[in-house]
Amino acid sequence: MKKIIISEDDFQKFREFFYRKVGISFENDKRYFVDKRLIERIELTGANDFRDYFIMLRFEASGQELQQLINVMTINETYFFREEYQFKCLVNSILDEITRNKKDTSPIRIWCVPSSSGEEAYSIAIYLLEHWPGMTKWDVEIISSDIDSVMIERAQRGHYSSRSVQYLPATLLTKYFKPSGDGYQICEDLRSSIEFTCVNLMDSVEMRAYRKFDVIFCRNLLIYFDDLSRRLAAETFFDALNPNGFVCLGYSESMSRISSLFRVRKFPEAIVYQKPGVDL
Amino acid sequence: MPFIKKNNPTMDSYEHDCSRDLNELAVQLVDENPVIRRSAALNLAEHQGASEILIDRLKQDRDISVRDAILTTLISLGDTFAVIGLVECLRSEDAALRNEVVDAMKQLPEKVAPIMTSLLVDVNSDVRIFAVNILESLRHLQVETWLDRVIEDDPHINVCATAVDLLGEVGTSTSRAALIHLRSRFPDEPYICFAVNLALKRIGEDKGT
Amino acid sequence: MKRILIVDDAATVRLYYRTILESANYSVEEAINGIEALEKIMLISFDLCVVDINMPKLDGYGFLKELRRQAIDQPPVIMISTEAQASDRQQAYRLGANLYLIKPVKPSELLTHVRLLLGEARA
Numbered sequence: 001m002k003k004i005i006i007s008e009d010d011f012q013k014f015r016e017f018f019y020r021k022v023g024i025s026f027e028n029d030k031r032y033f034v035d036k037r038l039i040e041r042i043e044l045t046g047a048n049d050f051r052d053y054f055i056m057l058r059f060e061a062s063g064q065e066l067q068q069l070i071n072v073m074t075i076n077e078t079y080f081f082r083e084e085y086q087f088k089c090l091v092n093s094i095l096d097e098i099t100r101n102k103k104d105t106s107p108i109r110i111w112c113v114p115s116s117s118g119e120e121a122y123s124i125a126i127y128l129l130e131h132w133p134g135m136t137k138w139d140v141e142i143i144s145s146d147i148d149s150v151m152i153e154r155a156q157r158g159h160y161s162s163r164s165v166q167y168l169p170a171t172l173l174t175k176y177f178k179p180s181g182d183g184y185q186i187c188e189d190l191r192s193s194i195e196f197t198c199v200n201l202m203d204s205v206e207m208r209a210y211r212k213f214d215v216i217f218c219r220n221l222l223i224y225f226d227d228l229s230r231r232l233a234a235e236t237f238f239d240a241l242n243p244n245g246f247v248c249l250g251y252s253e254s255m256s257r258i259s260s261l262f263r264v265r266k267f268p269e270a271i272v273y274q275k276p277g278v279d280l
Numbered sequence: 281m282p283f284i285k286k287n288n289p290t291m292d293s294y295e296h297d298c299s300r301d302l303n304e305l306a307v308q309l310v311d312e313n314p315v316i317r318r319s320a321a322l323n324l325a326e327h328q329g330a331s332e333i334l335i336d337r338l339k340q341d342r343d344i345s346v347r348d349a350i351l352t353t354l355i356s357l358g359d360t361f362a363v364i365g366l367v368e369c370l371r372s373e374d375a376a377l378r379n380e381v382v383d384a385m386k387q388l389p390e391k392v393a394p395i396m397t398s399l400l401v402d403v404n405s406d407v408r409i410f411a412v413n414i415l416e417s418l419r420h421l422q423v424e425t426w427l428d429r430v431i432e433d434d435p436h437i438n439v440c441a442t443a444v445d446l447l448g449e450v451g452t453s454t455s456r457a458a459l460i461h462l463r464s465r466f467p468d469e470p471y472i473c474f475a476v477n478l479a480l481k482r483i484g485e486d487k488g489t
Numbered sequence: 490m491k492r493i494l495i496v497d498d499a500a501t502v503r504l505y506y507r508t509i510l511e512s513a514n515y516s517v518e519e520a521i522n523g524i525e526a527l528e529k530i531m532l533i534s535f536d537l538c539v540v541d542i543n544m545p546k547l548d549g550y551g552f553l554k555e556l557r558r559q560a561i562d563q564p565p566v567i568m569i570s571t572e573a574q575a576s577d578r579q580q581a582y583r584l585g586a587n588l589y590l591i592k593p594v595k596p597s598e599l600l601t602h603v604r605l606l607l608g609e610a611r612a
Contacts, residue, residue, distance in 0.1 A: 007484065009481055009482050009484055012482070013448070013449060013482050016449065016500040017449060019500075019521070020498075020500070020521060023521075023525070025519075058419075058449070058450065059419040060419070061419055107284055125283060135282055136282075138282070139282055139283075139284045140282060140283055140284070141283070141284050141285065141286065142283060192285070193283030193285060194283070194285070195285050195286070204322065204325075227386070227387055227417075228355065228387050231352055231355070231387070232352065235322065235348070235349065235352055238345060238348075239318075239319075239322075254524065254525060254528060255524055255546075256520075256521065256522050256523075256524035256525035256528065256546055256547070257546075258546075259348070259546070260344060260348060260380070260524075260546045260547055260551075261344065261345055261348055263555065264524060264527045264528055264531065264555070264559075266531035266559075266561060271528055271531055271532070276345075373576075375542060375543065375548055375549075375550055375572070375577070375580075376548055376550065376551055378543070379543055379544065379545060379548045382543075382545065383545045383546070405571075406571070406572070409543070409571060410543075413543075437593060438571040438592050438593065441501075441502075441592070441593060442499065444501065445499040445500060445501040445502065448500070448501055449500075469593055470593075470595055470596055471502075471505055471592075471593035471594070471595075472593070474501075474505050474508070475501045475505070478501055478504065479501075
């Protein structure tokens with residue numbers, strides 16, 4: 001088999017394209033990492049060389065290869081307390097702003113999408129119980145949704161591997177989990193406190209039932225969507241939020257590649273996005 | 281635990297009342313409440329033939345969330361009226377609207393391709409620049425040929441500059457002669473020299489497929 | 490070393506400004522549109538921004554409007570655009586631009602204005 005080589009100019013060309021489409025910019029010190037994965041995809045797709053592969057990547061109507069490439073260039077793993085800085089932002093900044101502006105005592109509504117196997121929604125619940133003083137005053141509703149019904153079942157079951165709980169402080173593991181089989185079972189109180197639903201974000205009719213949220217967590221999902229799907233997801237989130245509600249994206253994601261509908265907001269812990277209020 | 285759980289996500293009563301009728305939606309599209317206008321714009325996606333009233337509204341509406349919804353619906357309708365209307369908006373005085381429209385047209389590659397030749401020779405240089413911007417997303421065999429023609433013929437330096445940027449990404453050795461010629465057309469423009477040299481370097485030792 | 494943020498959706502343009510500014514010993518960061526520019530300004534401080542007008546998602550005017558209304562760092566802004574009409578220039582200044590230049594910009598021209606705005610111009 002012929003040896004595939006990525007030249008300096010190939011790398012720069014790819015880097016610019018990937019940055020524009022995905023929002024991730026690889027510095028030169030990532031060259032080895034990027035080259036290795038590019039070569040792997042070039043070989044797997046049967047492309048002749050970088051040039052052929054790049055043309056396919058750029059012009060492929062379905063965008064499937066770009067999705068594959070994003071997969072290998074990013075780490076998509078879910079575990080408890082992943083990207084914890086955002087939960088800190090939630091309890092230290094976001095919720096206080098929301099409760100300050102709330103005109104009634106209706107529950108705070110939080111939507112996690114995609115639910116995946118539930119780690120994120122449960123992490124938020126634990127974080128609120130442990131770190132948000134407002135829990136004594138406010139009711140909170142957490143809804144966690146995924147397109148995949150198998151994931152929803154797993155989330156509802158609440159059984160996790162030790163790998164998935166490895167970043168949880170030991171005290172919290174003891175407090176909210178019981179060892180079970182070769183992993184851990186989340187406690188019944190938490191299990192019953194979250195509503196898990198199966199949804200398709202692209203189905204606008206189905207989405208009409210998702211309204212009046214204060215915060216949406218949508219991490220590491222839109223990065224895999226094509227431009228049109230990103231646009232539709234942003235429309236859905238906009239309508240699902242109350243005025244001044246927030247969207248939290250994943251660490252390597254930015255609204256700059258997704259939509260103009262939201263305003264960028266800086267908090268000490270994180271940058272998040274906000275639906276403009278009605279006065280504007 | 282103070283977590284509460286409802287059995288079903290809430291159904292908004294307003295949403296239930298939302299009309300599906302074209303005429304009613306057309307009235308809602310000019311309502312004074314932007315929430316109603318936005319909802320009408322999204323619901324019009326179910327009506328082939330709604331493009332004209334949507335375009336009409338797009339040109340006037342000052343609310344970003346309404347314009348965004350209108351554009352989303354126009355993308356999904358994607359008919360001739362939508363495309364013609366979007367092209368008209370490229371000539372708008374409103375910079376934000378023009379940029380939003382370019383973004384939308386990038387998502388209609390098949391619909392825009394047939395009119396690309398005429399957009400690229402439009403009398404308005406701004407429209408030509410936007411046309412090159414739209415080419416960025418076009419998955420079409422002609423893209424390189426179109427870009428070559430722009431840098432060969434277009435008298436406006438900024439139209440050529442925009443085209444060279446894209447050629448650095450999609451160009452092959454076919455474009456080499458046109459690039460060199462462009463450099464000689466604007467010998468005193470450092471930016472053009474810089475961009476042409478970069479594009480030539482990126483094109484590299486190409487077999488010219 | 491003074492830090493400058495370049496905001497333009499065209500990769501070649503960003504690289505052109507970067508090359509000029511780095512040769513004059515400025516440190517340079519890039520953003521592809523107004524939203525990304527705001528995010529960068531929220532994360533690190535800049536001495537100056539060089540901003541295009543026509544960009545997707547959030548254009549130069551939208552960027553200026555949002556920058557000036559938020560309680561974040563307020564670096565001076567040079568707008569550089571293909572728009573040559575007086576109305577565009579007026580709009581940029583009204584929204585708080587410090588300078589308005591028309592593309593394409595020559596290296597010496599860019600550096601002169603950057604130095605002036607950074608208060609480094611020699612008499």
